[in-house]
Amino acid sequence: xxxxxxxxxxxxxxxxxxxxxxxxxxxxxxxxxxxxxxxxxxxxxxxxxxxxxxxxxxxxxxxxxxxxxxxxxxxxxxxxxxxxxxxxxxxxxxxxxxxxxxxxxxxxxxxxxxxxxxxxxxxxxxxxxxxxxxxxxxxxxxxxxxxxxxxxxxxxxxxxxxxxxxxxxxxxxxxxxxxxxxxxxxxxxxxxxxxxxxxxxxxxxxxxxxxxxxxxxxxxxxxxxxxxxxxxxxxxxxxxxxxxxxxxxxxxxxxxxxxxxxxxxxxxxxxxxxxxxxxxxxxxxxxxxxxxxxxxxxxxxxxxxxxxxxxxxxxxxxxxxxxxxxxxxxxxxxxxxxxxxxxxxxxxxxxxxxxxxxxxxxxxxxxxxxxxxxxxxxxxxxxxxxxxxxxxxxxxxxxxxxxxxxxxxxxxxxxxxxx
Amino acid sequence: xxxxxxxxxxxxxxxxxxxxxxxxxxxxxxxxxxxxxxxxxxxxxxxxxxxxxxxxxxxxxxxxxxxxxxxxxxxxxxxxxxxxxxxxxxxxxxxxxxxxxxxxxxxxxxxxxxxxxxxxxxxxxxxxxxxxxxxxxxxxxxxxxxxxxxxxxxxxxxxxxxxxxxxxxxxxxxxxxxxxxxxxxxxxxxxxxxxxxxxxxxxxxxxxxxxxxxxxxxxxxxxxxxxxxxxxxxxxxxxxxxxxxxxxxxxxxxxxxxxxxxxxxxxxxxxxxxxxxxxxxxxxxxxxxxxxxxxxxxxxxxxxxxxxxxxxxxxxxxxxxxxxxxxxxxxxxxxxxxxxxxxxxxxxxxxxxxxxxxxxxxxxxxxxxxxxxxxxxxxxxxxxxxxxxxxxxxxxxxxxxxxxxxxxxxxxxxxxxxx
Numbered sequence: 001x002x003x004x005x006x007x008x009x010x011x012x013x014x015x016x017x018x019x020x021x022x023x024x025x026x027x028x029x030x031x032x033x034x035x036x037x038x039x040x041x042x043x044x045x046x047x048x049x050x051x052x053x054x055x056x057x058x059x060x061x062x063x064x065x066x067x068x069x070x071x072x073x074x075x076x077x078x079x080x081x082x083x084x085x086x087x088x089x090x091x092x093x094x095x096x097x098x099x100x101x102x103x104x105x106x107x108x109x110x111x112x113x114x115x116x117x118x119x120x121x122x123x124x125x126x127x128x129x130x131x132x133x134x135x136x137x138x139x140x141x142x143x144x145x146x147x148x149x150x151x152x153x154x155x156x157x158x159x160x161x162x163x164x165x166x167x168x169x170x171x172x173x174x175x176x177x178x179x180x181x182x183x184x185x186x187x188x189x190x191x192x193x194x195x196x197x198x199x200x201x202x203x204x205x206x207x208x209x210x211x212x213x214x215x216x217x218x219x220x221x222x223x224x225x226x227x228x229x230x231x232x233x234x235x236x237x238x239x240x241x242x243x244x245x246x247x248x249x250x251x252x253x254x255x256x257x258x259x260x261x262x263x264x265x266x267x268x269x270x271x272x273x274x275x276x277x278x279x280x281x282x283x284x285x286x287x288x289x290x291x292x293x294x295x296x297x298x299x300x301x302x303x304x305x306x307x308x309x310x311x312x313x314x315x316x317x318x319x320x321x322x323x324x325x326x327x328x329x330x331x332x333x334x335x336x337x338x339x340x341x342x343x344x345x346x347x348x349x350x351x352x353x354x355x356x357x358x359x360x361x362x363x364x365x366x367x368x369x370x371x372x373x374x375x376x377x378x379x380x381x382x383x384x385x386x387x388x389x390x391x392x393x394x395x396x397x398x399x400x401x402x403x404x405x406x407x408x409x410x411x412x413x414x415x416x417x418x419x
Numbered sequence: 420x421x422x423x424x425x426x427x428x429x430x431x432x433x434x435x436x437x438x439x440x441x442x443x444x445x446x447x448x449x450x451x452x453x454x455x456x457x458x459x460x461x462x463x464x465x466x467x468x469x470x471x472x473x474x475x476x477x478x479x480x481x482x483x484x485x486x487x488x489x490x491x492x493x494x495x496x497x498x499x500x501x502x503x504x505x506x507x508x509x510x511x512x513x514x515x516x517x518x519x520x521x522x523x524x525x526x527x528x529x530x531x532x533x534x535x536x537x538x539x540x541x542x543x544x545x546x547x548x549x550x551x552x553x554x555x556x557x558x559x560x561x562x563x564x565x566x567x568x569x570x571x572x573x574x575x576x577x578x579x580x581x582x583x584x585x586x587x588x589x590x591x592x593x594x595x596x597x598x599x600x601x602x603x604x605x606x607x608x609x610x611x612x613x614x615x616x617x618x619x620x621x622x623x624x625x626x627x628x629x630x631x632x633x634x635x636x637x638x639x640x641x642x643x644x645x646x647x648x649x650x651x652x653x654x655x656x657x658x659x660x661x662x663x664x665x666x667x668x669x670x671x672x673x674x675x676x677x678x679x680x681x682x683x684x685x686x687x688x689x690x691x692x693x694x695x696x697x698x699x700x701x702x703x704x705x706x707x708x709x710x711x712x713x714x715x716x717x718x719x720x721x722x723x724x725x726x727x728x729x730x731x732x733x734x735x736x737x738x739x740x741x742x743x744x745x746x747x748x749x750x751x752x753x754x755x756x757x758x759x760x761x762x763x764x765x766x767x768x769x770x771x772x773x774x775x776x777x778x779x780x781x782x783x784x785x786x787x788x789x790x791x792x793x794x795x796x797x798x799x800x801x802x803x804x805x806x807x808x809x810x811x812x813x814x815x816x817x818x819x820x821x822x823x824x825x826x827x828x829x830x831x832x833x834x835x836x837x838x
Contacts, residue, residue: 240666266658380648
């Protein structure tokens, strides 16, 4: 067995200290992209990485690249990392664990006196969450050439402040772009954000990719009327129509082969206690690994919505507002993560990622995979989000050993693009 | 046949002219209680009634009493009237038709040279709608001794303005109370606000009373989570739980014997597209003429809510926030309205009022009944609210002849309180 280990106490210390930037009273963090708290966390990350011997590069999107030089700097580097921004009143593991895991890997390599063949780059992608400036995964999206930098500079928050001006204000608008392509391999280490690993008693999640996604906006038009004098059989009640539709969305998702379907927003009008609602706007989020099954679920849901509009005397308008194809990760890297977890005696599980991540973009031009660790109670995007320190260290060990193996690959090894 | 008629052209002219106070672009009115528009409409009503020979009395709640003196002023008077305030972007018939109907009755009596035995009082009750200052039926409630005047003075609107100060500002805070009790009979003439008369092809609705009412606030607690990584069978989705409950509320109402059940408000949290809702607050409004059947429906709905909370892994808290007993109108006055409609060859229908009215309060101490005319499409509390001029005149004719009969009752006639 040829594995090395991270230092669990140091990892916990890093994670505890960085959680102070934007800490909330209930144990979470509010560290919105390009806020003062984001800046302070970035400053601290830079200090730590530079103390650990890394070079820092910052590109024009504020993406931070911490580079641990390899023996042969002409070789394609290995990249890892995630994001340090958070949701409002979010958790203290989401995103940041992937950067701190990379930092701890650097420190553990230093402790072991290991010089890798290839450069190791740990990255902090700007504005993954998109909760202050929408859309999210902004830094990785521009890096991948899929989002337009000038357009992203123009994004505004609720106070009308722009992404570009805020990036400049916090001092993280780099002067030119840094482009380490081609990349030999890219790993993102992240908490699961769901309950699967915990329920199945596994420590390491090995997603084969990120599910595909379909978003819908639905408008139900009924007839608003007085709740008293209108007999039940003469109503065109948009909330009743909604209730039947939302029930079907859930039940169709439940009966499907691994597709999830969620009604997350409901906006009735007039939303008044003694008035029959005349209109309901609602949203549907549908995701699945199997694109054909996902599209079948979408069709079944669309048909159920139309049938229930008809049955309740309402009319309905269904718009698909977003569709993203699934992102399959690189099979050889997925296998490597399984192999490393086995060498470390960590129980691992094949799964998919239901959430999107920066790796969606990086996966489009570089061999990529992700490493998950359990979220306690499956909770995330909330202050209660938690992962045990032992699981944090286990995931960091997997990351470290994946880096060790890939960053020492000889020049002749390349990962061909997956079919 | 011993009937007289109102003047349809004059009635239409009155209704058209008064609709200018607070007129909206789409043909409705916004004439909120104690606004400038309310004041201007009150001023015009006073001019019209005084031109028609009435005395005006204004009490400390701003209720306006227009008195057409009878031959024997010691006899208990006959009262009619309604309210001239409206909902925001409400209709131009709701409320005001009952006052204008009374005004037209006064004018028609004048034209016919009729002096009644008893005083006829046409009243404009302050703040029936309650949409600016909650609760509504404020003027009639204080008049009936059921609401506290000082407490009502303290009600505030969204801008923090008080009922008392606004009443004073518009010049309608009378110096002392006016109390014409006992009343011989009280009629309120109103649009139906529902579709029943139109669907049944009847011109005059004769409600036997106002239905009883039960209001509920319901809180569903589930577990908020990410819409992607959480499998369908591991969710405690508060919107899904709501959808099942709201469906049952409607279906139980539909299957009942004449009870209506409405979910009017839904407030999910966090109400975000890609988050499973952790909480839903919703309201239920249940009304029926048969109190026992209404309470049975309430019990069935409560049980269904608890069962669906259980089935969806959520918890639920159900609070009954308001319960009002039904208000049966005076049977002799109800019969009289039927008799008068028959004499006028107007097709009438026994029904109930699903909406509340000022007469709920007056009915508690004086023999009362209501006269309904059709709402086109059953629509009310909306700018599209409409009643044909012919139906407006038909209802005014019924009111006029009911007044004629009761206000000429000899001293010896009294309407005993109903059982």
